[in-house]
Amino acid sequence: MSTLNRLVLWNIDHTLVDVGRVTRDAYAEAFQRTVGRPLVRLAPTPGRTESEIIFETLAFNDVVTTDDHLPSFVAALTEAFANRRADLPAHGRVLAGAREAVEALAHVPGVVQSVLTGSVRPNAVLKVTELGLADRLDLGAGGYEDGVYSKAALLELARSRAGERHGARYPESATVYIADSPRDVQAARIAGSPIIAVATGSATEAELRSAGADQVLATLADTDAVVSAVAELIRI
Incomplete structure (x- = not known):
């Protein structure tokens, strides 16, 4: 590939x-x-x-x-x-290692990064922009809440948008989702894409494994571990 x-x-x-x-x-x-x-x-x-x-x-x-x-x-x-x-x-924060992980993946040849979120697009863009993460994310390729689609459908939509924007195909096996909840794991399973689950939300590592995540990390603090997990799942 x-x-x-x-x-x-x-x-x-x-x-x-x-x-x-x-x-x-x-x-x-x-x-x-x-x-x-x-x-x-x-x-x-x-x-x-x-x-x-x-x-x-x-x-x-x-x-x-x-x-x-x-x-x-x-x-x-x-x-x-x-x-x-x-x-x-003023009142929000970037989680430990998130900025470094996004930056590290931005330097991997051929990797495009975007977002898949339940937020409506204007709010999602504000969050990553005001907290200094937007520069490394192709927000035009993202999947956002629009009142119609499930997260699984939004994942498929993001793949299509990325393909159109970059003139490339992004098959299920070459698209990895990084998220923190069992519901996100379920969405990835339905969409047929691998998922790295991070126990930085309300779910424990055990709950994320039980939900069927391909890889589970306690946090994003170990940049090498994040990059390695992505590389293993999409064969960089």
Whole structure:
């Protein structure tokens, strides 16, 4: 196989960065604007798309949903994140080793890096841009929440986008996903791509192995281990 066709897709939240405080504040504002009362309970977020989080949050807070709720909430959430742009570097952080891992893979010939995330695109771009990770990521090739696709479908979409942008094929076996939740592992399994699971979110290493991850790392702090895991799975 040619060394030119390798795609690494990064999950963002709890894999590359932790912006939990900003996310909770933005959801609270978006809920208030959409529903007209304060948010009491936010749904679990690991491995989920924005639409899943929104619908479950509305249900947890006894809101009877209509067709208008999702687009209204997404628009409010996007604005709430934009209003908190300065809070991302102030209250968020890049997780240990993430910056070094992205930088190291950027120097491997033929490897393209992008993101596969449950966040809507404007918010995802803000997170990696404000925390200084965007320069090494082809964000135009990423998979983002758009209210329709599952994460498995978004992985396939990211592969297609990367192929169009770089004039290359990125088969399932040459695309590796790096993420932190069992739901992400399931998405990779459905999409037929290998996955490196990192225990930097709410799941333990044992839970990630049990979910079927191809490789499990405690963190991204060991750059050589990250690069080696990627190399083993996509035969660099």
